[in-house]
Amino acid sequence: MSVDRPVALVTGATSGIGKAAALKLAEHGIRLALTGLDSEQGMLMVQAIQELGGEAMFLPADLSDPSAPGQIISRVQNRWNRLDILVNCAAAICNKHIDKIVPEDWDHLFAVNVKAPFFLTQQALPMLRISKGTVINVSSMNAIRNAANNLVYDSLKAALNHMTRGLAKELREDGIRVNAVMPGGTRTPLLQEWFIQKEGNEAQGAVRFRQTEFDGKTAQPEQIAEVIYFLTTAQASWINGADIPVDGGVFLG
Structure with a gap:
């Protein structure tokens, strides 16, 4: 494998949007570090990428564990000593009426949906500064439009959007772009x-x-993955700090 190929880290890469994004990046010769909870599916993803002629490793990780971001980034650095693309896709949900929400719901979703993307970005900064890399946070249309029984998730996706813009502002002088993709259903x-x-x-x-x-x-996950991939390309070099709706216009009413 060429040492000049970019390296991407995709969280939540064993299913859904994360899986589709990882496969899309692999199609374009990008080396992949994949994280997820399901080790069996993770190894199947590595095999699928290798069959595409790509290079990948799977890192089982529970992103509610505050030590996980540092461990993940350390493994990427030890393997490739570079990181060009970080796709924060892993997420947790909480479909409860407000009468049923408990503190643990807030704690768990905050850990996975907000803290993990932040600390993965923070830990990756030394490599991202060298590569002038890009961070893509997978948010949700629910960040800007609430759904019933979805208060915790919606609130924290809104926080992720705000964090995306803040990171973009603080890191633009380092040449690092940070954007959010907001899928609908x-x-x-x-x-x-x-x-x-x-x-x-x-x-x-x-x-x-x-x-x-x-x-x-x-949508199909592959439709969201196309936008994620686009944000990694030179054609998107002037897109920074954006929260991009990808919902087919459904939320227009």
């Missing part, structure tokens, strides 16, 4: 889990998820 395991939580029943949640396949309002 996307056919991922996370969306299926959201429906299961909403219905309070796995079978009914699965039915609701299947109904999204033909509703004309729900």
Whole structure:
């Protein structure tokens, strides 16, 4: 493998948008560090990327653990000693009415959806400054438009957007771009889990998820991955601090 190939770190890379983004980046010769909770799926992803002629490693990680970002970045540095692209895609959900929300819900989602992207970025700065790299945070249209029973998730995606702009402002002098992609509904395991939580029943949640396949309002992960990849290219070199809607215009009403 060429040592000149860029290196990307993608969190939440074993399913959904993270998986699609990793495969898209691999198609373009980018070396991949992948994180996720499912080691079996992680190794299958490594195999799939190798079959594309690419290079990848899987790092099992629980991003609610505050030590995880430092450990992940250390592994990337030890393997390649460079990082050009950081895609913060891993996320947790909480579909509860406000009467049912408990402190642990806030703590868990804050750890995964906000703190982990920040500390991964912070730990990666020495390599990103050298590469003049880019950070892409996968946010949500719910950051700007609330959904029922989704208060914790929506609030923290709004925080992620604000953090994205703050990082972009502080890091622009280092040549590092930071942007957020805001998908609408996307056919991922996370969306299926959201429906299961909403219905309070796995079978009914699965039915609701299947109904999204033909509703004309729900994206495929690959459609979001195209935008993520674009933000890594030279054509996007003047896009910085942006929160980019990727929802097919559904939220226009």
